[in-house]
Amino acid sequence: METELFIGGKWVPASSSSRFDVLDPATGDTIASVADGSEADAIAAVDAAAAAGPAWAATPPRVRAEVLRKAFTLMTERADELAKLISLENGKALVDAKGEVTYAAEFFRWYSEEAVRAEGALATAPSGANRILVTRQPVGVCVLVTPWNFPAAMATRKIGPALAAGCTMILKPASDTPLTALAMAAILAEAGVPDGVVNVLPSRSSGKVVSQMLRDSRVRKLSFTGSTEVGRILLAQAAENVVNTSMELGGNAPFLVFADADLDAAIEGAMIAKMRNGGEACTAANRFFVESSIADEFSRRLAQRMSALVVGPGTDEKTQVGPLVNEDTVAKVDGLVRSALDAGAEAVTGGSRPEGPGFYYPPTVLTGVAPDSAILREEIFGPVAPIVTFTSEDEAVRLANDTEYGLVAYVYTGDLARGLRVSEAIEAGMVGLNRGLVSDPAAPFGGVKQSGIGREGGHEGLLEYLESKYIAVSW
Known part of the structure; x- marks a missing residue:
């Protein structure tokens, strides 16, 4: 069981050497002690993601697809092990945890198929003066913030399309359930994700470390799943640097x-x-x-x-x-x-x-x-x-x-x-x-009103991690 931070392809202790306990909800007992990432660690994770960005963006879509497919295979092979870990730190019934692993792995399979479908467009301008060429490019360094209720699925639902699009990322898992996210990091590394492309930063200081990353001009995307109350705060912070945001917030x-x-x-x-x-x-x-x-x-x-x-x-x-x-x-x-x-x-x-x-x-x-x-x-x-x-x-x-x-x-x-x-x-x-x-x-997941912005899943989920670039060209 990995319990350190995962930054730049390496397992590293928190810069402050601080750690926090993860509890078993069935008993309240401690089951593990995990490195507690700081604001300095957050910037180190952004450094790693930014350094890995150009090479991963230039990686052929088919290569990215095969990495995601390998991650799907590994998750499926280790489904029982992952389900037990989810039940241990989250408390959910094992039958629900097994269902979550199956669901979570499917995001890697789906986006292994979508990675080669980031199509653009070509049209003639109405005036006939030029061609309109639209191409898709990865948005860049992403901060992915996930909740505790589906610690595997909420991570793969973001990681899958981000990897498929050619983005690099820092995953900030919920501090109640960091062990599943760290296990996912190990699987992705084994599947062939290059060093620095996926970084995982557990932390009890969620607000501080996420805010620190959003203030960094190299971060161009925030995807958050959590409460509407926290979502409003993050939207305000993202506005300072006009960071692209996706929000999957509360429901009723x-x-x-x-x-x-x-x-x-x-x-x-x-x-x-x-x-x-x-x-x-x-x-x-x-x-x-x-x-x-x-x-x-x-x-x-x-x-x-x-x-x-x-x-x-x-x-x-x-x-x-x-x-x-x-x-x-x-x-x-x-x-x-x-x-x-x-x-x-x-x-x-x-x-x-x-x-x-x-x-x-x-x-x-x-x-x-x-x-x-x-x-x-x-x-x-x-x-x-x-x-x-x-x-x-x-x-x-x-x-x-x-x-x-x-x-x-x-x-x-x-x-x-x-x-x-x-x-x-x-x-x-x-x-x-x-x-x-x-x-x-395969379906676009998301809400209206104060339940969120954007969609996860389906082809729409891939587009959330791509920017459209228009080139006016004559030939």
């Missing part, structure tokens, strides 16, 4: 169930949309809006399924719901539930934090939730499903759009025309229509 996903929906399919979709990763996902269904005539039946069946889930340490093969990542997260979830209960909601199952070690919270279904409850306004990031009823399509759409966020929404109905109509009316970058999962490396 509505899950709409109409009376004509296939209820079996809606329950299955709800379990995926709510309980994938134990609810610790920006795509997690956060607000359940159910047509009043079927609300009691839906609530009863969802509670039955949620209460049957096995809660335990993520590394246990039998576990279906692991602990939340840290004390702050479980305390926030508990506070939101308590506030809703105090305002008149009823817990059909769950609803209170268990005693004992570890950061656990039970799967919870709430009914009778007041429309102004904080639990409907804030991203829960836990295994809690608050249910609100509606009586008309217009009301359902209004409730779904009553949020500053717009990442993803889920709609269940037996009427395709209604489904498409509602999908168009909902203010979200993605919609799962009769489907509880939207994430796919």
Whole structure:
């Protein structure tokens, strides 16, 4: 298990010799001590990325593609090992961790295929005076900031297109889950990524080290996945040097169930949309809006399924719901539930934090939730499903759009025309229509409103790391 910084193709201690502990969320015990990168280390990482930039940008796309394909192969071969590491430091159930590794590896495979497709364009100017030649060039040195909830997938979703485009980068992983990012660095080096192209900088001083890099004129791209609150701060800092930015921020996903929906399919979709990763996902269904005539039946069946889930340490093969990542997260979830209960909601199952070690919270279904409850306004990031009823399509759409966020929404109905109509009316970058999962490396992932800027995945994800250069030419 690597625990040092990865800069310039070498494992190096922090310049200050400082380190920080990584905890097991199931017990609160320390599982590793990791080098704590400083602002000086951040500049050293930028130095390495800038030095490696010209050669990597000039590397033929097919060569870059083969490196990414090798990284995919290595990740797939070591899937069990990586899944155990993710479960250990993140807490998620092993079944979720295995799913994440498969998903994460697919970004390397997808972008190994996209690396050779950074096509340009050639056209004749309308006046006929010249040709318009458009070519694509790598944006340059990138700072990639990733969260703790998907420590492998959020890294590969950024690293994959950046490498395919010919960019070099510094990955700043979340300090709760740095071990997976360091393991990814080792895999990429083994796959043939040249020294300095990918640098990994764990740090407890996230704000300081990222700000230091954004102030460096050699940094030309920031890609951030995390909270909207932090995203606003980083956007302001990026503006100082007019740094190209991609932002995948918070979510408050509505899950709409109409009376004509296939209820079996809606329950299955709800379990995926709510309980994938134990609810610790920006795509997690956060607000359940159910047509009043079927609300009691839906609530009863969802509670039955949620209460049957096995809660335990993520590394246990039998576990279906692991602990939340840290004390702050479980305390926030508990506070939101308590506030809703105090305002008149009823817990059909769950609803209170268990005693004992570890950061656990039970799967919870709430009914009778007041429309102004904080639990409907804030991203829960836990295994809690608050249910609100509606009586008309217009009301359902209004409730779904009553949020500053717009990442993803889920709609269940037996009427395709209604489904498409509602999908168009909902203010979200993605919609799962009769489907509880939207994430796919081949699809453009991202939100509207305060859920983000830009897209990750698909061909759009590659274009986020390329600049278009127009050349006016006559011949």
